Amino acid sequence: MSTFPCLDFDLKTPACVEWRLDDVTQYLVDPDPQRGRLMLESRFSHEASSASFQLHCPIRVKGIESQSHIIGLIHTHSITLFSYDENPEVPDIVRKKLNCRAVRLHFDLRQPLDLIVSTAATEPVQPRKRLSGQVFDSLRSLAKATALDVYISAREVSQAKLSAVCEAVAQNILQPLESDIPTALSSLYGGSGGKVISLSSSSHSSSAPPNDEPPSYAELGPPPPPDLKASSQPKSQPLLSVGPITEGSDKKRRRLDDSSTSPGIDNYHDVWATLSDMRKEMHRLANRVEQLERENKELKEELDDLRASCEKATDAIDADGAALLEVHEDLNELRVHVDFLSHGGLDSDAEEHIVETVKNSVLTHILERGYNTKITIEKS
Template sequence: MSTFPCLDFDLKTPACVEWRSNDAAQYLVDPDPQRGRVTFESRFSHETSSASFQLHCPIRVKGIESQSHIIGLIHTHSIALFDYDENPEVPEIVRKKLNCRAVRLHFDLRQPLDLVASTAATEPVQPRKRLSGQAFDSLRSLSKTTALDVYISAREVSQAKLSAIREAVSQNTLQPLNSDTQAALASLYGGRGGKIISLPSQPHNSSTLPNDEPPSYADLEPPPPPDLETSSHSKSQSPPSVGPSIEQNDKKRRRLNDSSTSSEIDNDHDVWAALSDMRKEMHRLAKRVERLEKENKDLKEELEDLRTSCDKAIDTIDVDGAALLEVHEELDELKVHVDFLSHGGLDSDAEEHLVETVKNSVLTHILERGYNTKITIEKS
């Protein structure tokens, strides 16, 4: 058989399990706690043609305070047929749980899988919570079947790897990764060890629930009827005629009735008084609520006015700030200009003005002298 080391793989992925019991489909989907996931774990070595397959179901069991899990151990040597379907018709309960495209792995077994629990679990292994009891029922049924389907995400494993497993099973060459069962059990649960268990059937007539809760009222039997013979016997031994006693009893009964009637009247008065007080208190509370609602409305209006005023003030501050910034800029320019002039400097405007003034003065002076010179020549 050729070797393909690239097909060696370890797989641990959420899964849903389906099998048939009493001609009806059964499912292991929701563990306890429900936020946990049923997982399918497998290891496969194509080179050595060995594999292991396990189902892990989170569950709460007695004897273990923390969350634990029960392992469904599929013995490699018991696999008579392995097949897979890449496009199966997925049941609705499985589709909702996995919420992805699924592939179906089918196992036909020569013997049912074994259930394994932690060695810390008390014997017999029992659920610690009511939801765990439901998962226990599913595991109990699963441990009796020899044909099961495991749904996993199609992204978790390739067709080549599944084909390699199918080929190894069909050629009857698939071997367990660990042939020593006791050593394999001892390595489970973080090295604390596991043990193969047998889940007891839940008695239908048992009044003890998984949480040791008392039975409901519907499950209680009615009390036995009174003993008629004893009653008739006591009547037969009573004296035949007791006239005065009967009259006394009638008087006592009337007095009792009168007192009971008066007590009932007093109770009625107390009830009506209490109802009246409650009505007054409700009316007072209603008035208070109405007043508080009005005050709340007024406060909301004042808050809205304050918010509007604040917005206007912010706008004014923004405008004043811009104006103040411009003043600061002009002051800075004026300061620079003053410093420049104080050091004997001339800016361009002042220099141009000075040149223009001197030029005009010189031209005026020249023109005036030329005019006077011309007049003198004419006189000579």
Template structure:
């Protein structure tokens, strides 16, 4: 089997999902909380010709107090078609969420997605908030899709690697990255474990047939009033008793409303605390980043000062070298003129005067010495 080029890489990037359901286009763009992103996590190994595809959707589910996510597992062996398109026309929800140049990955599968939740989540799996319910409805619709488009940033993966994946899937040589599903489930959620679940309908009336689509969270109506409110009230004998009973009934109803709203209020407070914690962590990270940038800025300033001082020294040295070079050049010019003059047999005036003086002194000295010797000879005779 020939090896596949450029197939060793990991991808974990924000994504948006698009699919068709009941002749209508559906998107999964905003999880809960909305400030987070739906993530595509993929791994590819050239040596083993294996790959994995997972979609991580942040969502709040009952039984898990902290923020968690649902994993949508796409079985590699079930992918019948894989293709991509660079710089496609983005739908408005996708463009607002990603806000960058994107690539659209097109997947077709012969097997539905598996949904994995933390092992501590209660069953049947239920969302804790209305926003989680809306994302939950989208996941229920996505579970029935056999074809989906995944939008990711164009900067995350090259076209060469995507073509290698397309070639591997078209040749049917791509294998699942994880073959031991129990071991995979045990390693998820910080090794606390996960489990594969079916997403149940949120509400089902007795008049619905088993194949009817359950209502979405956005379409749910308030629950009907309690049965005791529909019963006829007994006629009281006195207005005082009637007033007392009415007040008592009002208080009873108020207590019930307060009791029913306690859970939602607690969730609201918990969300506010989570938001404040995230804001505090974000501010702390920003402060640390600012301190780091200030330190780097100070180091750069000191380095810049050193460079300026070095440049000034180098400039002074260059100027000194230039002056010395000019002096040497002038001396060389003078020496050249002297050499040319001497080579033509010429003498400078100073040299001539010195030569005349030397010859004169020599002649006079010789004459004086000769006359002195002659006188001495005569006297001896």
């Protein structure tokens, strides 16, 4: 089996997906929460000419309190064509999301991709928020497509590596990276495991006809304003009238309005989560303000010390300047005196000193001689 060294790379990058279903172009761009990013994760191994392609879509599902994601698994053995375009015509919705020069990866598939969710999600898998419901609609549609385009940043992968993938698919030698599906599923979601789901089959009642699917979350629209007259109706009667509907549709609508999927409860949890985040943020900001005040106080003390040191240094400089001025004056006087002496001059102080010295010397000499003479006579 031939191998392709260029296949020895891994890739995980933000992506946008485009496909056509029922002659309508559809996109998966914004997950839930919207600050998250839809990611394309591709892993390759040139030793076995194997690869794995996965789309990770952040979403909120019931049964999982924290943020989770649904994996769109593209089966490697089902890829009949892989191509790329380095200078595609990028749709505006994709350009705004990626905000960079994009390359388009095209997949033709024998079978649609599989959707995988964490085993912690409750059955049937349902969204926790309305925005998640809209993402569910997009994933439900994507799970029926056999051709799709994935837009990624052109900086993330080279032309040589993309060409190697194209050649491997064309030669029909690209194998799944994980051949043991149960083992691969059990390793997902941090080891908690994943399960394959079918959003289309889990979204309609068992008594409804096979092709009778409920309206999408986007088609439901916002709930109508409360009716004061409806509050006087018995509790057994529904508060929302949707006109003549079939028995199967009635069951589906009641499941959407069930207490387990009540938007009021979801909104309550969202508001509570938002308040909790705000409280944490306020606590963090309060700690930060306290820290800044403490640092400001320390800086003020340090500034006062520096100001005192500068004042002492200024006083010392002034004292040194006065002393230097006195030394300069003494040097000028000494320079005049030396110049006078160098020309044979003798000032009054020097003359007086010399006369005094000579006089003392003469007197001392006379006295010493006289004393010695007296001593000599007495001895005779």
